[in-house]
Amino acid sequence: MTASRKPVTARVLTLLLGRLPIGWLQLTHNRTRLIAAVGGVAFANILVFMQLGFFGALLETIRMPYRLLDADIFLTAADANTLTDGSYLPRQRLYEALARPDIEGGHAWYVGKLDWDLAPGQSISLQVFGFDPATRPFRSQELNDQLTALSVPDTALLDMATRTLDKSRFANASLKAPVSLELAGRQLDLIGGFRIGGGFEADGYLIVSDQTFMRLFPARSPGAPNHILLRKAGGTQADQVATDLREVLPAEDTRVETLASAIAKDQSYQTTKRPVGVVFGFGVIIGMLVGIIIVYQVLSTDVADHLKEYATFKAMGYPRRFFLGIVFEEAVLLALLGFVPGLLIATGFYAVVSKATGLPLEMNMMRAGAVLIGTIAACALSGALATRRLNAADPADLF
Amino acid sequence: MNAQSCPDVLTVMGLNHWFGEGEAQKQVLHGINLTLKPGELVILMGASGSGKTTLLTLAGCLRSVQSGSIRLLGRELAGANEATLVTSRRQLGFIFQAHNLHESLTALENVRMGLEVHGRPAMTDWENKARAMLGELGLGERLNYLPSRLSGGQKQRVAIARALVANPPLIFADEPTAALDKDSGLAVVQLFLQRARSTGTTILMVTHDNRILDLADRIIVMEDGRLKSDTTRHAA
Structure with a gap:
């Protein structure tokens, strides 16, 4: 020893x-x-x-999709707790906000969910985001450039980190060499990709133009987006801008958050109220x-x-x-x-x-x-x- | 520490003690009175269950006093707080029936523990003190052995070294040879007594070994929790 x-x-x-x-x-x-x-x-x-x-x-x-966005203020329906639930919000709120000197720009954001049937019995659930391709809503300039290309109808960008996706089929899709896929009974041309990765609600994400979004979801109307994203003017504080907006916009249909508080509230809701x-x-x-x-x-x-x-x-x-x-x-x-x-x-x-x-x-x-x-x-x-x-x-x- | 300054090393008065609670309560000590003088070697005898170990553990601050008084080296143990008990325990050496060595410490380290408890001053030159102590007890060759590699007698000698190394004025020994065979037990006790007496230490020892009785100054016999006889053999 x-x-x-x-x-x-x-x-x-x-x-x-x-x-x-x-x-x-x-x-x-x-x-x-x-x-x-x-x-x-x-x-x-x-x-x-x-x-x-x-x-x-x-x-x-929960945080990942928010992280893509270049926005300071987040307007959402008063009854919405996450990116995907709640009712829609009048697009009118966007114009009301844009009329203010402390708001520099903004755009509507449409969110929907689709099942992508790859083969009989094999389906991937996709969270679909619709944006006006003329806006540049993302932090990534590369992604903004790709969004511009989506002004061609029935084109889409696919999340390459989508769960169970066979990436080899889609990885090289581009505007010059689109890969076609069928979604919700429509033929879409895949012209590029980005990476978020699946969460607990969906296996992955799809980004389309607002026009293509309306074709994929015929029940939805351009006048009623899920969220409105705003950029504050230089020299202003996001918290102050949000406080001021709250006084102007009707609280019965619109909730005003900074991007940070929107993420925090979404996380707190999903971790304490969702099973x-x-x-x-x-x-x-x-x-x-x-x-x-x-x-x-x-x-x-x-x-x-x-x-x-x-x-x-x-x-x-x-x-x-x-x-x-x-x-x-x-x-x-x-x-x-x-x-x-x-x-x-x-x-x-x-x-x-x-x-x-x-x-x-x-x-x-x-x-x-x-x-x-x-x-x-x-x-x-x-x-x-x-x-x-x-x-x-x-x-x-x-x- | 000086034995001359406190004439009575230990004074026990009207000591009673009970084990158990309620209906099952049993009195094991009845009105014990006892005084130990400096330098005495007192042997405590009696049948098992007569209360010897209880008396020893009470006087050794290993058990709380219930009734009566024990003054140990000038301190009252009845109702004493934890700090007083800790201080009193440091002033005496206690040798148990079992060796109670720490199994992951070597012989030298176990003896060191007997010095470390006294703080920094005692730790000066600790290794030489511990070596010398073990050497005197014939364990100079076993300094770095763990207890598992020592024989029963060797372990008990390490335990004695641990109790003696800080030169306590008073030593309690509770059948230190109970776990040993007769002959090696006698050798261990003789070695222990020789070393302790050479420094004028007061000793209260429980033993059944009649061969040791000749060495005692006083022999006290207990029976059923009472002192039956107290015989002084020759002057201390």
């Missing part, structure tokens, strides 16, 4: 702590128990990471609870395993803070040792789930940092709770 020690680590910790690194020595003394404890913490980490990953993917898919969001939010809470319980089990088992030794130290005159020190030392070491494999495995799982579903599951520093801090806190708290018995009892009762 002496030979298998890592004297360097122990010596460094002795210097750091100013005492024998009993926590470290205890952890490394029994390899099997260490592997089980680290495995438990890693498992708890993976659990929480996966739940946060799903929840984060939901938030991200998918509630399920994932609940998953995060359950994941954390189960994670904390696992970590508590690991730490309290460890304290119980060493209770006799701690009782001896207590009998020798070591104070309460000495045991807390050992337990915190173990908690931090276990949290770190469990976090590393937990992070690596969860990142791998993200890639697998992302590939299988097309959902944007990505590890980021914020999430990794939050989980690490949470793990250390949960470990330390569990350890502190687990030493309560040691604190309360007379040493003689613990041998």
Whole structure:
């Protein structure tokens, strides 16, 4: 046993702590128990990471279509909560807004949903966006240029990140070499592509001109768009412009948001009022609870395993803070040792789930940092709770 | 620390103790009165269940006093707060029936724990102190062994080294040889007593080994939670 020690680590910790690194020595003394404890913490980490990953993917898919837009103010029907629900809004509101000096430009945005039947039994659901091709609604100039080309009737741009799409058929579509596809009984020429990727509502997106949109959705009228996007004049604040607009536009049919607040409200609605969001939010809470319980089990088992030794130290005159020190030392070491494999495995799982579903599951520093801090806190708290018995009892009762 | 300045190392008065609660409550100590003088080696005898270990753990601050009074090195233990108990525990060495060594610390590190509890001043030159202590107990060759690689007698000797290394004025030993065979047990106890007496330490030891009785200054016999006899053999 002496030979298998890592004297360097122990010596460094002795210097750091100013005492024998009993926590470290205890952890490394029994390899099997260490592997089980680290495995438990890693498992708890993976659990929480996966739940946060799903929840984060939901938030991200809600945000992605908004992110394409070059707009400051977002007008929407008073009863609409997301991009796709609610009633329509009078296009008149666009002209009312454009009449104001603090609004520089704006355009209507039409949203609909279609099923694209590729083959019998194989269909892809597409979110269809209609814009006036003369406007330049997107941040990406390349995408704006492509939109201009959509003034040719019955042409479309397809989301190349659409779930289950066979990209090889469409990847090279251009104005010169259009690829035709049949949608809602109409023949469309695909003349280009962009990338958003599917979310929980649809597998992908299609962008068309407002005229083509009306052909695809004969029930819709150009006078009643889903949303109106506005650009504020230079030197104005989006929040102030929105506040002023709210006073002018009738609240019974129009809701005024900045783009940022529109995204935040959409995310908050979908995560708290829609089943998918509630399920994932609940998953995060359950994941954390189960994670904390696992970590508590690991730490309290460890304290119980060493209770006799701690009782001896207590009998020798070591104070309460000495045991807390050992337990915190173990908690931090276990949290770190469990976090590393937990992070690596969860990142791998993200890639697998992302590939299988097309959902944007990505590890980021914020999430990794939050989980690490949470793990250390949960470990330390569990350890502190687990030493309560040691604190309360007379040493003689613990041998 | 100086034995001369506090004439009574331990004074027990009217000590009662009960185990259990309610109907099942059983009194295990009845009105114990006992005084230990500095430098005495007192041996406590009695049948198992007579209350020896209970008395020892009460005086050793390992159990809370329920009724009566224990003054240990000038401090009252009845109703004492945690800080007083912690301070008192540091001033005595306690040797248990089992060795109670920390299994992931080496012999040297276990002895170090007996010094570390006293803070920075005691830690000066700790390694030489611990080495010397283990050397005196014949473990100079086993300094870096973990307890799992030591024999029962060796482990108990490490535990004794841990209790003695900080030179406590008072040592309680609860059948330190209970887990050992007769001969190695005797050897361990003789070594322990020899080392402790050379520094004038007061010792209260529970034992069943009649061969050790000759070394005692006083022999106290307990029966059913009461002191049955208290015999002084020769002057301390």
